Amino acid sequence: KNQVEQSPQSLIILEGKNCTLQCNYTVSPFSNLRWYKQDTGRGPVSLTIMTFSENTKSNGRYTATLDADTKQSSLHITASQLSDSASYICVVSRHNNAGNMLTFGGGTRLMVKP
């Protein structure tokens, strides 16, 4: 079964600290892995997209890693800011005749406190 599991479900950190969010998947065949940021009551916004051959990709203070062998990804946030408070969603894509089919993780809810 194609699944994406994220951990932790929620996380509270102090402003300025770093944190790492985890994503494990069983989706096959793998096409790409995406991380999205979703503010409360808003639509998700893309942070990174990684294909099989990429094992790290950065977007400002966000750095995503991918280990396609172990089917794990992480999202590292450096020097957190209050505006980082949001849900972070891991999405894994597989390709079939219908195109790119996406499986969404349940998200990690991050709260950054002053």
Place this chain on the structure above:
Amino acid sequence: DGGITQSPKYLFRKEGQNVTLSCEQNLNHDAMYWYRQDPGQGLRLIYYSQIVNDFQKGDIAEGYSVSREKKESFPLTVTSAQKNPTAFYLCASSGALGVKLFFGSGTQLSVL
């Protein structure tokens, strides 16, 4: 929100009523999607359309209907057959390769 407009932001449905959620995009994208988001769960695909006048059922299509008469528009109707409609509904679109997905700002549907 990447040129995708959803309306209304909040919607209330009475029992037995059909309601329609609007989704318009000006990105010239061929593919459009409707997702349902419940608290603590991953987004689930309701319907998708890869081209005008064609659409496909997703994983949870029962109780929903869509149309794609124009490239820019992909409205979702939540019918009375959907017994648990309370959720956050997200519309999305993607270009030809379907790699990057752009989302609207969502519609929160609640039952009165």
